[in-house]
Amino acid sequence: LRIAVLASGRGSNFAALLAARERGELAAEFVLVASDKPDAGALQLAQLAGVPHCVLEPKDYATRRDYDFAVFERIAASKPDLLVLAGYMRIIDGDALKPWVGRMINIHPSLLPKYRGLHTHRRAIKAGDDEHGASVHFVTAELDGGPVIAQTLLPIGAGDDEHALAERLLPLEHQLLPAVVAWIAADRLLLREEGVMLDGEVL
Numbered sequence: 001l002r003i004a005v006l007a008s009g010r011g012s013n014f015a016a017l018l019a020a021r022e023r024g025e026l027a028a029e030f031v032l033v034a035s036d037k038p039d040a041g042a043l044q045l046a047q048l049a050g051v052p053h054c055v056l057e058p059k060d061y062a063t064r065r066d067y068d069f070a071v072f073e074r075i076a077a078s079k080p081d082l083l084v085l086a087g088y089m090r091i092i093d094g095d096a097l098k099p100w101v102g103r104m105i106n107i108h109p110s111l112l113p114k115y116r117g118l119h120t121h122r123r124a125i126k127a128g129d130d131e132h133g134a135s136v137h138f139v140t141a142e143l144d145g146g147p148v149i150a151q152t153l154l155p156i157g158a159g160d161d162e163h164a165l166a167e168r169l170l171p172l173e174h175q176l177l178p179a180v181v182a183w184i185a186a187d188r189l190l191l192r193e194e195g196v197m198l199d200g201e202v203l
């Protein structure tokens with residue numbers, strides 16, 4: 001499986017994918033890491049791992065739409081089978097992402113459909129939820145709204161603040177994302193009209 005990654009930040013989820021591959025748990029080749037932030041940790045990780053990487057900065061484009069089309073053009077040139085959003089902090093133009101629906105996944109730190117968007121940990125605590133988690137989903141034009149593939153759950157403790165919660169959730173994200181990518185690498189997962197299918201069964 002040829003994988004391209006879009007990341008804006010430290011890149012610990014990308015690191016988890018690299019580690020899974022190192023352990024022989026992921027039959028994949030990383031063909032590109034692209035970022036909107038020149039200082040993204042994910043780019044350094046790519047450099048260290050010998051993965052091709054590039055930065056495209058929104059400020060160099062007239063519109064968000066122009067930017068998104070340029071990003072996807074660059075990604076398409078690396079011919080990935082799968083595009084993973086691993087901490088990509090931008091909303092993507094619906095027309096730009098359309099050709100990738102079914103071939104693009106995102107990891108989001110909430111139990112979707114709860115808490116799309118930002119500050120998910122804080123919102124879960126504020127709502128008095130007793131559990132929190134992370135979701136991996138297929139990306140559609142609806143922000144954090146595409147069909148969920150898998151989730152990981154975490155109880156919220158009485159003394160939890162958003163930082164504690166984020167810190168405990170992260171290692172679970174690092175298991176969830178490579179597990180889903182491994183399903184895709186093994187051709188076990190598909191997006192169909194009727195929903196997400198794992199081993200031929202609708203989830």
Ligand code: GRF
Nearest residue numbers: 009010011012013087107109
């Ligand atoms: C993770 O919490 C992920 O769920 C969210 O952004 C964060 C990215 O962290 N989408 P990292 O850059 O992978 O360390």
